[in-house]
Amino acid sequence: MNIGGTLTRVLPIEDSSQIGHARRTAQQLAEQHGFDATDAGRVALVVTELASNILKHAARGELHLRVLPRAVGAGIEILAIDRAGGFDVQTCLTDGFSTRGTQGIGLGAMSRQADVFDVHADSRGTVLLTRFYPRNDKAPDRRVGISQHSLHDDPACGDVFHLAFDGASISALVIDGLGHGEEAERGARAGEQTYALTPFASPVLLLEDIHRAMIGSRGGALAIAQFDGDSLKFVGIGNIGACLIAPDKSRGLASHPGIVGGQYRKAQPFDYAHVNGQLLIMYSDGLQSRWNLQDYPGLVHRHPAVIAAILHRDFCRGRDDVTVLVVALEAAHG
Structure with a gap:
């Protein structure tokens, strides 16, 4: 199994108009790499939440997209990156919690939709990772x-x-x-x-x-x-x-x-x-x-x-x- 070098794709998130573009870009990337409508829909849903959370909690940030080559097919990686003041990750993972008066289902739902979910938050900002693989791909995630x-x-x-x-x-x-x-x-x-x-x-x-x-x-x-x-x-x-x-x-x-x-x-x-x-x-x-x-x-x-x-x-x-x-x-x- 060989993985050749490719550039990370960066999507700035600084305005609500960029949320739709990010969703479409990620969904199309998933479809191009063999995701069916259901799996590509998971990607689109989470990208929408990630971009929305950046605007809510940090005002601006970036989404980083990468294709993850596999022995058969590929996965999709999306990282949300910001330089805000950080937040209590464990509290925000609880459904129903919100710092902005919204429904507060974002992080909890994302952790269930993604095949890999991880996050680090401190005073310098937050980096949140989601990875997706087609449902028929049972190979373990490469760390x-x-x-x-x-x-x-x-x-x-x-x-x-x-x-x-x-x-x-x-x-x-x-x-x-x-x-x-x-x-x-x-x-x-x-x-x-x-x-x-x-x-x-x-x-x-x-x-x-x-x-x-x-x-x-x-x-x-x-x-x-x-x-x-x-x-x-x-x-x-x-x-x-x-x-x-x-x-x-x-x-x-x-x-x-x-x-x-x-x-x-x-x-x-x-x-x-x-x-x-x-x-x-x-x-x-x-x-x-x-x-x-x-x-x-x-x-x-x-x-x-x-x-x-x-x-x-x-x-x-x-x-x-x-x-x-x-x-x-x-x-x-x-």
Whole structure:
């Protein structure tokens, strides 16, 4: 199972007129990916509630949409993101409670309609996750979160990511092509295509193959992480940030200097033992590096998609393409 990189679709929610557009966009996306009328209707209902809640509680915010490729078919992910003062999530999940005098059925109904529901709220704002799968899709949800955005919403993005799954094993790639725009994307995509052929090969051999594929392009920074159900191999060239996070500690993963497709010294992979149950976070330099999940009580236990969205919301530099990839390393992931 391979998942190639795609941009996160962002829908601003700043006016009531945008609620209908968001509903239609999400419903059409679901229908395009095999959802029947009933399942697409669930998506439309929840998107309407999410957009309405943003306007009620925060005045403005965003919906982030992403297609979730599956072995057969696809799911749909919708994240509601705002910077309001937050609210008591458990209280608001109770049907009949309302802070604005409405019927108060929103969050409780959403948690039942969605196949995956999670939320983190504090004084900095709220990120609420819903994921939907067709009713005949019984495969478990993959605990992976991705937030990828191009500079100035350019259709071309110099960042790429790729994920591969084989039973309990996971292989993850992030490439940041130098600069941004079409030339950066061309080089990064050439590297991704080579990686996708053998994502579980030796990381050093993979790196050499990707390097050859990117020669003649601008080149870029790269990181590859391979999890076998217990331990992690990691190799990085350039400034792709990466770390392993447990509830009580975190550690950065070391990269080597250089440019893939340009020049770098022979890189050795690093091995990290007994990482099952930890989070792997990889990110391009469009994200600031001075963040700490400990500053967000409870966030380490939230769904990786919520974590990725919060890191993007609060630490995006705003002057480059940005990718945030969060993977829960679980032996039973397959």
